[in-house]
Amino acid sequence: MNPTSPTASSSHRLAEPSPAAAFADRHIGPSAEDRAKMLAACGFGSLDELATAAVPHSIRTTRALDLPAPATEAQVLTELRALAARNQPMVQMIGLGYSDTETPPVIRRNVLENPAWYTAYTPYQPEISQGRLEALVNFQTMVSDLTGLPVTGASLLDEATAAAEAMTLVRRANRATTSDRFLLDAACLPQTIAVVRTRAEALGIAVEVVDLEAGLPDGEFFGVLLQYPNVNGALRDDTSLVRAAHDRGAQVVVAADLLALTLLRPPGEMGADVVVGSAQRFGVPLMYGGPHAGFLSVRKGLERTLPGRLVGVSVDAAGRPAYRLALQTREQHIRREKATSNICTAQVLLAVIAGMYAVYHGPAGLRAIATRVHRSAAVLAEGLRRGGVEVVSAYFFDTVRARVPGRAAEVVAEGRRRGVNLRLADADHVVIACDEVTTTDHLALVWAAFGVGPYDIDELDTATADAMPEELRRTSSYLTHPVFERHHSETSMLRYLRGLADDDFALDRGMIPLGSCTMKLNPTAAMEPISWREFAGIHPFAPIEDAQGYLALIRQLESWLAEVTGYAAVSLQPNAGSQGELAGLLAIRAYHRDQGQAERDVCLIPSSAHGTNAASAVMAGMRVVVVAAAADGTVDLDDLRAKIAAHRDRLAAIMVTYPSTHGVYEEDIRALCELVHEAGGQVYVDGANLNALLGLARIGEFGGDVSHLNLHKTFCIPHGGGGPGVGPVAVREHLAPYLPNHPLVAEAGPSTGVGPVSAAPFGSAGILPISWAYIRMMGGPGLRLATETAVLAANYVATRLAPHYSVLYTGRNGLVAHECIIDLRPAKETGVSVDDVAKRLIDYGFHAPTMSFPVAGTLMVEPTESEDLAELDRFCDTMIAIKGEIDRVARGEWPADDHPLRNAPHTIEMLAGEWPHAYTREEAAYPVASLRRRKYWSPVRRIDQAYGDRNLVCVCPPPDAFAE
Structure with missing residues (x-):
């Protein structure tokens, strides 16, 4: 027998790649060994033991998530390539407020x-x-x-x-x-x-x-x-x-x-x-x-x-x-x-x-692009006229409306056959929009679709006048600030973007432990596909057959989100959490009206709720009634009963965040839902804290009627400096007929819906592949492990900091959910404010946690599952060191008006200049030794907020404003 040939008894098998090892173990920061150390510090032997102790039995789901088995990054990218291939990025000349454009590669790659x-x-x-x-x-x-x-x-x-x-x-x-x-x-x-x-x-x-x-x-x-x-x-x-x-x-x-x-x-x-x-x-x-x-x-x-x-x-x-x-x-x-x-x-x-x-092209470059776009439209119109086609408007910028009695559909169909999407306005009119990527070849295709041409483009261009009236031509200047003239070479632009990025602190530098914001890893494999032409080049009002890959991805993502939340239906149209809130409340309002109860207009909102909750209720035409919080931070059920009794006949809904904004799993959430339902109201559960529930509980199972979900939190779409975001709305079956729809795309929602809440049928569809990929790579077990690890991380931080700070609210067994609130109010006795601590964290290389929300004078910490043990310990060590600095102020070792917290953040310029302070430069800049090797430096000192509001300047200041 050949010793190298395979045999049935060989122990050397070609193993399949392990999806969990390929992605979930990379997404989740603490290793299994580190999780064991963290569990021991919290007094638990396993993640399941911790979840059993922390999460109320009354809300625990009884079955595992029914999702596809987790895939590797390579497998997911292959599947996304297959979905992308089902999209058809035609030449897009539809218009309606959307234009194809060239993203300069230096901006695409570096932003x-x-x-x-x-x-x-x-x-x-x-x-x-x-x-x-x-x-x-x-x-x-x-x-x-x-x-x-x-x-x-x-x-x-x-x-x-x-x-x-x-x-x-x-x-x-x-x-x-x-x-x-x-x-x-x-x-x-x-x-x-x-x-x-x-x-x-x-x-x-x-x-x-x-x-x-x-x-x-x-x-x-x-x-x-x-x-x-x-x-x-x-x-x-x-x-x-x-x-x-x-x-x-x-x-x-x-x-x-x-x-x-x-x-x-x-x-x-x-x-x-x-x-x-x-x-x-x-x-x-x-x-x-x-x-x-x-x-x-x-x-x-x-x-x-x-x-x-x-x-x-x-x-x-x-x-x-x-x-x-x-x-x-x-x-x-x-x-x-x-x-x-x-x-x-x-x-x-x-x-x-x-x-x-605009910075890269400058005013002259933008004017040249606009001129080329306009000339394309003007030449297109003249070619149509020469062919006997009526052009409806004499004056236009980039869009031409052509009258072709009775044959508009035929022209649009012929355009599609030639690879161009035109807009069918009605049976007699076709609308064609030119843009930055329009070429003379595209114009020829359009003329052919109308049955006119071909033309000598140079002759036609020379013979064609502009189509803008003199009285509407711009005479005023624009983009006169030097920033719009300095960075037109790629080298200059590259360095400008790098310099601005160097000024910032983002997740690529260190942990951003913001409560309720869930600043977790944004996986590179999930980010990559959004730049692919097959996803990036589809017009939102293209025929639905051009977007079959998108539609398949959207339907899969909707079904997966319904599965993890326990709801019946999901709309991905809301392009922010706030719009998801509005859509959910509009669905509740429409449901009550269809039940003959249009008078129901009172929305109960706990005092600890996110500010957008009350704002969304007002925008949905509801009256807000605040429900008090109990001493432990939970919703005060006695006050809830009193408010329900006072408004029973007009009660529309309650909006509640779960786990609560105070970072605890409330024991009485089922009872709360039952009280509201018994009075004829609906339960809106804010999905901001879903990262503490996935795989452990389903909102739709324990009493929620509707929720919005933040894909830019739990499902890994990046925050991007304040956006983009996606805020899908998920509902139980009786509210499904009232989800958002769209007048131009029937597939976007039910015909009985409340109307659109976003301009595009599927909202910010271009970033949905990120969340699709995340769920696909994690699978049900991975999502549950992420939740359990997020809860473990928060409890580990709370445990380590408890000897030094008061953890303001805890739930059953003294545990928190996925975030904890650290009380800094006692430090006020020394003159140290929560703002001082937030700025001092910058010196240590951290973004501050959420400050003074939901309780003034506190920090709300959410470490997420993707921060490893070393970073968690670095944060805890930093907070303990800052407590030591507060104690030094309290002991009088540093003056109350001159200490590192009061003067933070410290800049390089401060350290290089005269030093009049009562503490050393080393104490200011290098409070821990690890900062000597790698340190983020704030580019400015503490900013005067009140001055900026009194002297409102919101455009580029002159360059000499930054001079010495």
């Missing part, structure tokens, strides 16, 4: 695909967020310059929701009329009209869609929305219409195309009060509808009513300019039942890309 940018958190600690804040100031400056209005927010979710936010903004700001009537031009984008209607219906606003070509209708109205250029591409000078609206006491919102505004007179110069839109065509891929950065600009006087985030310029402790979130308290903690918006997640990463696109 979109760079964890230094995509793993960063919302810049609530501005000293360590200077890079992304500068990038957002660039974005704000770009949008303000192009719209002609002085103040722009740091990005919204999409154009349609920006328009809805603008509607409520002008309603609040308009004191000239008490009218609840809002006008929309019939020539606005259809998805914008639909989202505005969804939002308006719940708020009691009467939306009226009118043809404004003939002027304003009779009667009072508080505002009007115009589209510029309009849905069919036509250009119209609305200056007189804006003036007429103002004369009648109304305010005017204009939805505008940023690229067009490089050539066209800006709406601000026409008198617009608010300008909204999308920055998508500034280098952000189509991504089947998102994520994309919306924008909202306002005239002077409206800046303090802006929804979402606004980046401003302040000064640090040395008097040097520094960036921070302006009006931060309003945005960070949301004004609860007094809220005017529930926006929490923005689209920061995409806003950064759009702003950098």
Whole structure:
């Protein structure tokens, strides 16, 4: 016998790769050996023993998750390649607010695909967020310059929701009329009209869609929305219409195309009060509808009513300019039942890309791109005219509407046969939109679809005039700040992006232990596919057959999310947790109405709830009634019973976070649900803390009727400096008919739905492959192990810190869930504030935990499952060392007004200069020896928040502001 030949008795078998070893053990930070050490420190012998002690038996699920067996990273990428191959990225000439674009490779590789940018958190600690804040100031400056209005927010979710936010903004700001009537031009984008209607219906606003070509209708109205250029591409000078609206006491919102505004007179110069839109065509891929950065600009006087985030310029402790979130308290903690918006997640990463696109191309480059786009449309139109096709509008920017009586469908079908997606407007009209990637070959394909041509392109181009009227041509300058002229070479851009990233602290540097934010690993294998052309190049309104891979992925992800939550149906349309909340509450509202109980409008909300909960309830047309918390942080059931008794006939819902915002598994959650159900209400369970439940409990099984889920928390979509996010809404069967739908894509939701809450049918579909891949690689056992390890990590941190700090709330057996609240209020006796501790953590190389929420003067710590034991210990050692520093202040070893915590963070410049402090440079910069080898340095000293609010500057400061 040949000794090298295989035999049945051979012990050397070719082993299959172990999926768990391939991914779950890499995603979960602590090894099995480390988990054993952590369990021993907490007094447990196994993860199951810990889960049994921590999680109430009444909510534990009785069966394992029914998910596919976990796959390796390589297997998942192969499966995603197969799904991507089922998509057809045609030449996209549909328009409707979405354009194909070129993402400069230097921006794609160094921003979109760079964890230094995509793993960063919302810049609530501005000293360590200077890079992304500068990038957002660039974005704000770009949008303000192009719209002609002085103040722009740091990005919204999409154009349609920006328009809805603008509607409520002008309603609040308009004191000239008490009218609840809002006008929309019939020539606005259809998805914008639909989202505005969804939002308006719940708020009691009467939306009226009118043809404004003939002027304003009779009667009072508080505002009007115009589209510029309009849905069919036509250009119209609305200056007189804006003036007429103002004369009648109304305010005017204009939805505008940023690229067009490089050539066209800006709406601000026409008198617009608010300008909204999308920055998508500034280098952000189509991504089947998102994520994309919306924008909202306002005239002077409206800046303090802006929804979402606004980046401003302040000064640090040395008097040097520094960036921070302006009006931060309003945005960070949301004004609860007094809220005017529930926006929490923005689209920061995409806003950064759009702003950098403008920095890279500069004003001349943008003008050249816009000119080429316009010339493509003008030449296209002239070719159609020469072939006898009627072009409806004489003036347009990038979009041509052609009249072909009775044969529009035939033309669109022929275009598809040739690889081009055109838009079927009706039986007689075809609309064609040009963009940055349009070539002369594409024009030839379109002409052929219409049955005209071919043409000599050079001759046609020479003979064709522009199609923009003189009175609408832009004469004002834009992007005059030097940042838009300095970085046009790839070398310069590369170094600029690297320098900004170096200023920031993101997850690639160290742990970001933020309570309720779940800053876990964003797996590289899951991130990779979002850049693939087959996912990135699909238009959201392409025929559904072009997106079969997307549709299969979406349906699988919906079913997996339903399985892990115990719900019957899921909609992936909401593109932020706040929008998921709104969609869920709208479903409850619609259900009650269909039951003949429209009077049910009271929403009970525990005092500890996330601020967006109350804000979303208000936006859904409900009245908020607060339920008190008991001394242990749980919902006070006696107060709940009293509130139910007082509002029984009008009770619509309760919104409760589980595990609670205080970081504990509440024992009485089933009883709470039963009390609300018995009174005829519905139970909304906020899914922000789902990372403590997966594999152990299902919300739909223990009493929830509806939940939103944060895919950017539990399911690994990165936070991206404050967004993107996805906030799917999951419901029990009786609420499924009321999930969001969409007027342009029937597959997006039920015909009986509440309408769209996002511009795109499936929201931010372009990042759904991330969560799909995560679940596919983890499988049911991996998800459960992640949950158990997250709970273990939180209890390990609480155990190690308990001798030094009070852990404010614990549940059964003295345990916490996935996060713990550390009480720093006793330190106030020494003059040390929670803010001091947060800034001192920067010196040690950490992002601070969630500060003063849900309890003022505390830190809420969520370590997640993906931080290893060494990093957990480093954090605990740091917190213990900081307690030692507080004790030194208490003992009088350092003056109360001059110690490392009070002056943190310390910069290199501080250490290099004169040193007047009562502690040493070494104590300031290197409080532990490990920092000598690798240390993050804050680029600025502590920032004066109040100064920035008193002196609001939200565009790029002049370069000399940073000079000595």
